[in-house]
Amino acid sequence: MPHTIVTEVCEGVADCVDACPVACIHPGPGKNVKGTDWFWIDFATCIDCGICLQVCPVEGAIVPEERPDLQKTPS
Ligand code: SF4
Ligand code: SF4
Numbered sequence: 001m002p003h004t005i006v007t008e009v010c011e012g013v014a015d016c017v018d019a020c021p022v023a024c025i026h027p028g029p030g031k032n033v034k035g036t037d038w039f040w041i042d043f044a045t046c047i048d049c050g051i052c053l054q055v056c057p058v059e060g061a062i063v064p065e066e067r068p069d070l071q072k073t074p075s
Contacts, residue, residue, distance in 0.1 A: 002066045003050070003053060003065070004065060005062055005071050006060060006061055007032050014039065015057060016051075023045075024046050025040070043073075048064075
């Protein structure tokens with residue numbers, strides 16, 4: 001199952017972006033409620049490897065399931 005970046009918990013550190021083997025983590029527009037940059041995962045490309053979750057320093061910013069209710073997904 002694809003992973004999800006919780007938009008309002010992400011702090012825009014971007015450690016996950018370079019770690020993702022299929023480059024499916026993208027920057028979102030503007031800021032989140034924390035006032036930081038935020039990223040989102042393309043569910044259709046994610047291969048559920050779990051690496052992003054391992055490298056993210058922010059607790060709760062990534063969850064190992066597809067949760068479109070928690071992640072803003074710009075088109
Ligand atoms: S999900 Fe984690 S590692 Fe990725 S940008 Fe957000 S805070 Fe940084
Ligand atoms: S689970 Fe793997 S493929 Fe999916 S976003 Fe995270 S690092 Fe990328």
